[in-house]
Amino acid sequence: MSKSEIKSPLPGVFYRSSSPEEPNYKEVGDTVKVGDVIGLVEVMKTYTEVKSEFDGTITSFATENEDAIMPGQVLVELET
């Protein structure tokens, strides 16, 4: 097992679900596959999905829901 990180490609605000009423896309302990959506980044009212580039298991969220983020900032840590 090795550790990997999913980073934000964009600056903006990070969201863990598609809307406040919806459950989070992923939780700690969930397994993810390449292409799975793990969150959204809002840039100037435009929403972009952040997808996993790895197969693995989520060990932690490095960024909280609704946090401001910069490009390259780590969002999710996984074991792959």
Next chain:
Amino acid sequence: MGISKLLIANRGEIAVRIIRAAREMGIRTVQVYSADDVNSLAVEMADEAIEIGPPPASKSYLNIEAVLDAVKQSGADAVHPGYGFLAENADFADAVNAAGIAFVGPSGDMIRSMGDKASARKAAQEANVPTVPGSDGIIVDLDVASELAAQIGFPVMIKATAGGGGRGIRVAENAEEFAQFAPQAAAEAKSAFGDGGLYMEKLIAKARHIEVQILGDGVNFVHCYERECSLQRRRQKVWEEGPSCALSDEVREKLCSSAVALAASVNYRGAGTVEYLYDDESGDFYFIEMNTRIQVEHPVTEAITGIDLVKEMIAIAGGTPLSVSQDDIVLRGHAIEVRINAEDPANNFMPFPGVVSDFRTPGGPGVRFDHMLYDGYQIPPFYDSLVGKLIVSAHTREAAICRLARAITELRTGTLKTTAPLFAALARDPKVQAGNFHTKWLEPWLEENAHTLSDDEGTRS
């Protein structure tokens, strides 16, 4: 009573605009800001500035408690909400007023009443303002509704009461489709929104968006003529102008008078905008909604009437009666505003939160540029992409379009991509020059003309 210290509960170009108005009135200004806006032009210009939270708007500009704390801390005796954020939040207006501080806008109850589609429509009908023909409230009996649809005339829109922003809408072209779609729409609305309620409205296929600026002090009510905002992308206005070239003097008079009648019927206090759909073919206009705030495109009206709308609304909030009567308000020439957004028009209008460099602003006769930019400024990614508004005015619409084309060539933002090339292209378009458009015109035009919207083609031809 008068106002001596005004807190601006907003950001960006409108905050700059409000600071300018207040300063000319001898009013001190307090600018609230998020952690990411510490280097903003509004913070630099205001007499005082107070940080209210982290960059995301939900934690700063939309955080009522944080803004109210800043109001108390600053000793401001008035709050201007600008547009967006808390501008039409009735609870915020109530909380400001309850603290004994003047809210620059109407009361919370007025905001509530006009913000609710059904009660706004009812108020319009009671003031004899035409509304889009449709069902009176929720459809109860589908057979009765089908008969009504035939009376109104197809096509009709079947809308979910719990929908919004274009969701939960179906169009029926005839009675057969109505009978087929209405039960489907009810079932869909039930599963999507948990509420199967439907209502119905006539579909006006090629409508123009025309809106009337009004001012009221609770006793006197005036209109400041209309603006046409038919050029829209994804329901966002990109080009606004006044007066509308589609209206005869007779229709203009009827339209503007109806807006005043609505304002008077509710004893409106503040600046407001009554929005209509206008059907070129029939010459009919229909109320859609009333906005109880200053609008992005207010400078169009300021250019053609000479009235400073932001100063008027601050004065009204301070208890001063309107400074103008209807007879004082005269249309002069033509004005156009275009929205300079930090977006890349050559790349499907992707947001472009870049850095301004090599900055040059348009100037010369008949040009106004309201903005939040300076050399080296990093556009924050957290907020709306609007960074400036270029407003041109001239004696005629034709001359205003030539002036727009000229002024756009003077704007430079270096590595920051903006929507400026779009307006260079639109100003060259024969249909735009002829004023021949409607609210669904721009999107197909963009598909066909996407290749003309890069920097090199646009601004420096």
